[in-house]
Amino acid sequence: MKLSINDESKEVNCSTLKQWATTELKNVKGIAIAVNDCVVPGSKWNSFALKDGDRILVIEAAQGG
Numbered sequence: 001m002k003l004s005i006n007d008e009s010k011e012v013n014c015s016t017l018k019q020w021a022t023t024e025l026k027n028v029k030g031i032a033i034a035v036n037d038c039v040v041p042g043s044k045w046n047s048f049a050l051k052d053g054d055r056i057l058v059i060e061a062a063q064g065g
Helices: 017-024
Strands: 002-005 008-011 031-035 038-040 055-060
Antiparallel strands (some): 031 055
């Protein structure tokens, strides 16, 4: 399926957000993920089904001030 990840089109072979995150991201700690402009809590990643054309935004926590 084709997804837009941080405004970049990518072909993936994952059915859930958790599967995508663990295979595509180096570190799943300290991040938030929004799908189609809605933040998906980490507790829902296992059951959150991805669909062709979904837009994913990965937000990484950063220290500083």
